[in-house]
Amino acid sequence: ETATGAAFAHTAVLAGRPGNRAPLTEAGRLFGRLAHLLDAVEDQETDAVSGAWNPLTATGTPRAEAxxxxxxxxxxxxxxxxxxxxTDGRLAHVLLAHELRVSVDRAFGTTACAHPGHGGTPAGHLPGTPPRAPGAPGMPGAPQGPHPEPPRPGSRGFLAGCAAFAALCCTCRMCCAESYEGPWSGKQREGCCHKCDCDGNCCDCDGGCCDCCGCCDCSC
Structure with missing residues (x-):
């Protein structure tokens, strides 16, 4: 947390915005905490099989608390x-708010809009059987045999997603590309500025084509 907080704070110095040091230190500190948590969550099962140390297991932290x-x-x-x-907060919001939420949902195997199926039965399960009970899809005794959930195509672990995130930032794809793969989810997303009339160069828009306040509800 200390290292990521200092790294985020230094961006305020580089940008000539010393007033941003405190909030960016806090954002970086929490980013470091999140990286530690999600790495532990994603590795917990494989660590248990291999006998490797895992902070969640070692401290007895329940998954719900994580x-x-x-x-x-x-x-x-x-x-x-x-x-x-x-000057333009849209890119920071996309990366550090929306994409982090996607990363958390993916690590814990949930989605932001998950809901039970019709009649109160979770989607994909047989009525009258608990979700993971014998006879439920994907478990022994199911009518058509076990059907394990296929891996999500294109999804990345948290640390690999951070590397992809850095590459997308350094190449400006998140701003100027017509579409790009989300660094953690792997889903196709629209570039922030590709629809602007900027003659292909979003840096010539004088900050007008990516105004966060005009296009994105930052409370979502």
């Missing part, structure tokens, strides 16, 4: 970003 801490970190990052002043 999820609460992760959600709190994402919320704290959003609040910290609101206290920072950006």
């Amino acid at each position: 999820r609460r801490l992760a959600d709190d970190a994402v919320h704290g990052i959003r609040l910290a970003l609101r206290d920072a002043e950006f």
Whole structure:
């Protein structure tokens, strides 16, 4: 947390925005906490099989508590970003609010809009059987045999997603490309500025084509 907080704070120095040091330090600190949590969540099962040390297992932290801490970190990052002043805050919001939420949902095997199927039965399960009971899809005794959930195509672990995120930032694909793969989810997303009339160069728009306040509800 200390290292990521210092790294985020230094961007305020590089940008000539010393007033952003405090909120970016907080955002970076919480980003470091989230990286630690999600790495532990994603590795917990394989660590148990291999006998490797895992912080969640070692401390007896329930998965529900890890999820609460992760959600709190994402919320704290959003609040910290609101206290920072950006010439154009849309890209920071996309990366550190929306994409982090996708990463948390993916790590914990949930989606932001998950809901039970018709009649109160979770989608994909037989009525009258608990979701993971024998006879439920994907479990022994199911009518058509076991059907394990296929891996999500294109999804990345948290640290690999951070590397992809850095590459997308350095190449400006998140701003100027017509579409790009989300660094963690792997889903196709629209570039922030590709629809602007900028003659192919979003840097010539004088900051007008990516105004966060005019196109994105930052409370979502």
